[in-house]
Amino acid sequence: MNKFWEKFFYAFTYVTQGSSYLSPRAYAILHRMHHAYSDTEKDPHTPHHTKNVFTMMWKTKDVYNYLLNNHTDEEKRFGGNIPVWHFIEKLGDSWISRLVWGTAYVVFYIYFVPTDMWYLFLLLPVHFLMGPVHGAIVNWSGHKYGYQNFDNHDKSKNSLIMDFLMMGELFQNNHHKLPNRVNFGVKWFEFDPTYPVIKMLSWLRIIRFANVAAQ
Structure with missing residues (x-):
């Protein structure tokens, strides 16, 4: 992206993530660590070295916060070619921002949830923590x-063949085999709904592919 669109999507990330904002810089390093150490004890978010999903995410939180607030060897190894906007990062990570967004969600529910559907308020914690969820x-x-198309020497799986739930990210086995491929679907029956969006942004010249193989 050019600098204008880079700033635009940085701000757009903050607006869409709201109370569960995650630093693109820290999360990019976290994600690169996950690929490098996939399903080993060094993996920051693997289900195979933790007792349950909650302990897995707590470990992820600890590693993420460490990367966010410290200069580390991991950052030197995995931190190249990542856009940074310190103002948005500080704003999104502040408790004031998280509380303002959380309050806005509650107000939205109060105004738009019918009184006979009170149980929808139970979804509020999911909205507060959408990123971690x-x-x-x-x-x-x-x-x-799920199933595996490739032997990646890890336990990555493709959980769904048409992944509308997580917008293609549950093609984890494919993604770990071909991490630079934009389309996470590989087999003819695997559909990644994010890929057409990326192609559209490319046609509009908002983004460009770093290499032909990624397409």
């Missing part, structure tokens, strides 16, 4: 349940 589903299910 998404990460828990992808990293737990994507490394425990």
